[in-house]
Amino acid sequence: MRIPIQVSNESREPIYYQVETQIKTLIVGGKLPPGTPLPSIRALASDLGCSVITTRRAYQNLEMNGFIQTIQGKGTFVREIKNNQISQSRQQILHDAFEKVVQQGKQMGCSSEELNVIFSNIVNKTFNNGGL
Secondary structure, eight states: OOOOOOOOTTSSSOHHHHHHHHHHHHHHTTSSOTTOEEOOHHHHHHHHTOOHHHHHHHHHHHHHTTSEEEETTTEEEEOOOOHHHHHHHHHHHHHHHHHHHHHHHHHTTOOHHHHHHHHHHHHHHHHHSOOO
16 A cells, blocks of 8 residues: 655655654544555555665654554554544644744744734635645
């Protein structure tokens, strides 16, 4: 099974974190429902062009945080996630993404008002015009 994730070697984020965050986002967003089999660590590493160690670390973190489960001899599967964990994860993922954007804007000299206008424009465009 191929899962729709992409990694960037140019990103400041480690590849394992990019993989972990994208899989978590797919799970929390319902794109990978409970029971969905995930590719093996080796298959995912091959698909993404990264090391097995990298994908193993992403899977270990996801398993440690209750998003996936590995069953010896059968594979790795998406776990059932409680609604409160989905809500908390969604908020944390979005918080982290917004924080990075705000820091980047601040580094470029943007004011908070400027960032708020940009954010509002993107939200309005996305929700009113069917974007993204």
